[in-house]
Amino acid sequence: SAVISQKPSRDICQRGTSLTIQCQVDSQVTMMFWYRQQPGQSLTLIATANQGSEATYESGFVIDKFPISRPNLTFSTLTVSNLSPEDSSIYLCSVVVSPNTEAFFGQGTRLTVV
């Protein structure tokens, strides 16, 4: 299993600013992912955070808007840049300890852009 600490749990940000979300895992994991979830909606994969190299982004998500870092096997950050009200959502970090096994989730970050 894996225990994930995701910070902050919530934030209210002004449009045009950026928010960086941190994801810390208590053990080394194979894969780390970032998802976005609108309230009452499904989980949309933003990108796979790759250790030591650029993240792999899904269609519709770009590095300039969602820069991701993963300096080691236990930590990743997602930045949501140049915020607009449309970015208001819940962002979730997810990890997989070994390929094709259970994904564990952070508690989520509820972002509101005003």
Next chain:
Amino acid sequence: GENVEQHPSTLSVQEGDSAVIKCTYSDSASNYFPWYKQELGKRPQLIIDIRSNVGEKKDQRIAVTLNKTAKHFSLHITETQPEDSAVYFCAANNNDMRFGAGTRLTVKP
């Protein structure tokens, strides 16, 4: 890439009845199929999973079936209880995990 479709989007049952949620996937290389339960304001939690070399798996009141040929899998909850009320997501995994749209299950006492 993988595309997962999930039905129904909402499901309401009486306590004690069974609930069935169905998913289809598009990528024949997907080989791991978990189901997650998400209660309001909480993170998704795994409730059961199945791998592509197995056709059925059961854990108490919960069972999952997989038809690899047809590329569909289903979640079955028997003897439903009010605490089963939540949103359920299916997922298909081939190196990354893609989720269905979710099913909001309501169990009426």
